[in-house]
Amino acid sequence: MRNIVQPKVYLVAKTELLSENLLAYIADIGGPAWKPGEGTPGGETLIEAAGRICYRSWQEYDPEIPEGTNPNVVRVRGGAREYIANLLAHGHGSVLEHVSATFILKDVSRVLTHELVRHRAGMAFSQESLRYVRLDDLGFWFPRALERNPDALKRFEEVAGFLESVQKELAGLFDVGHMKDFKTKKELTSLFRRLAPQGLGTTIMVTGNLRAYRHIIAARTNEAAEEEIRLVVGEMAAVLKSEYPAVFQDMTRDEATGAWVFEHRKV
Numbered sequence: 127m128r129n130i131v132q133p134k135v136y137l138v139a140k141t142e143l144l145s146e147n148l149l150a151y152i153a154d155i156g157g158p159a160w161k162p163g164e165g166t167p168g169g170e171t172l173i174e175a176a177g178r179i180c181y182r183s184w185q186e187y188d189p190e191i192p193e194g195t196n197p198n199v200v201r202v203r204g205g206a207r208e209y210i211a212n213l214l215a216h217g218h219g220s221v222l223e224h225v226s227a228t229f230i231l232k233d234v235s236r237v238l239t240h241e242l243v244r245h246r247a248g249m250a251f252s253q254e255s256l257r258y259v260r261l262d263d264l265g266f267w268f269p270r271a272l273e274r275n276p277d278a279l280k281r282f283e284e285v286a287g288f289l290e291s292v293q294k295e296l297a298g299l300f301d302v303g304h305m306k307d308f309k310t311k312k313e314l315t316s317l318f319r320r321l322a323p324q325g326l327g328t329t330i331m332v333t334g335n336l337r338a339y340r341h342i343i344a345a346r347t348n349e350a351a352e353e354e355i356r357l358v359v360g361e362m363a364a365v366l367k368s369e370y371p372a373v374f375q376d377m378t379r380d381e382a383t384g385a386w387v388f389e390h391r392k393v
C-alpha cells in the first residue's frame with residue numbers, strides 16, 4: 127500500500143484588532159457613542175469600523191461631534207452582525223478586504239495547488255519548492271473513485287510506487303546523497319521533479335482576505351469543482367465561518383451536495 131495522506135488544514139494567523147488604538151481614534155473624532163461589540167471577533171469589529179468610517183455612522187447626528195457624526199445618517203445599525211448583514215446585502219464587500227486569514231494546507235496535491243493559485247485577487251501563496259526539496263517518500267491522497275474499482279486502485283498504487291522509485295533511482299545515478307555543491311543539487315532536483323506526479327502530497331501557505339475567500343469558497347466547493355479542492359476549501363470554509371460568523375452569516379452548507387452556498391454571491 128502506498129503512502130496515503132489526508133489533506134490537513136491549519137489556520138495559523140489572522141488579522142488582529144488593536145482595540146485600544148481604535149478607541150483612541152474614536153476619542154480623537156469627538157467620542158461618538160460607539161464601542162466594539164462584546165464577544166465580537168476583532169476582525170469583524172475592524173470591518174464594522176471600516177464601514178462606519180465611510181459614512182461617519184458611529185451614532186446618530188450630533189452637532190457637538192462634527193467629526194464623528196453626519197447629518198445625512200438617519201439610521202444607525204447596532205452591532206457587527208446587523209451592520210455586516212447590511213454590507214453583504216448591498217454588495218459593499220470592499221471593507222471585508224481589511225481582514226485576512228492564513229492557512230497552511232498540508233498533504234495537498236499539486237493538482238489542488240495549481241487550481242488554488244489561479245485565484246490572484248486578494249491572495250498570497252508560498253508553496254514548497256520541488257527545486258530545493260528533494261523527493262523520496264511520495265504521499266498520495268486517493269480520490270474516492272478508486273474505492274469503487276480495485277483494479278484501478280492496484281494500478282494507481284503500482285504507478286505511484288514506480289514514480290517514487292524513479293526519484294530514488296535518479297538520485298542514485300547522480301549520487302546526489304554525497305554531493306556538497308548546492309547549485310548542482312538544485313539543478314538535479316529540478317530535473318528529477320519533471321518525473322514527479324502532480325498527485326503527490328505537498329504543502330502550501332495561503333493568505334487571503336475575507337472577500338476573496340467568499341469568492342473562492344463559492345467557486346471551489348461547488349459541485350462542478352474538483353474533488354480534493356472541494357474537500358479542502360470546504361474545511362477552510364467551516365473554519366472561517368466559526369472565526370467570522372457575521373461575515374459568513376449568509377453562507378450555508380448544502381448537505382445534499384456538500385457545497386457552501388451564499389445568499390449574496392458577489393459582494
Ligand SMILES: Cc1cc2nc3c(=O)[nH]c(=O)nc-3n(C[C@H](O)[C@H](O)[C@H](O)COP(=O)(O)OP(=O)(O)OC[C@H]3O[C@@H](n4cnc5c(N)ncnc54)[C@H](O)[C@@H]3O)c2cc1C
Pocket residue numbers: 244245246247341342345346350351352
Ligand atoms: C469548476 C472550475 C473549473 C475550471 N476550469 C478551468 C479550466 O478548464 N481551465 C482554466 O484555465 N481555468 C479553469 N478554472 C479556473 C478559472 O477560470 C479561474 O481562473 C479561477 O477560478 C480563478 O478565479 P477568478 O478568475 O475569479 O480569479 P480571482 O483572482 O479569484 O478573482 C476574483 C474576482 O476578481 C475579479 N478579477 C480578478 N482578476 C481580474 C482581472 N485581471 N481583471 C478583471 N477582474 C479581475 C473577477 O471578478 C474575479 O472573479 C476553473 C475554475 C473552476 C471553479
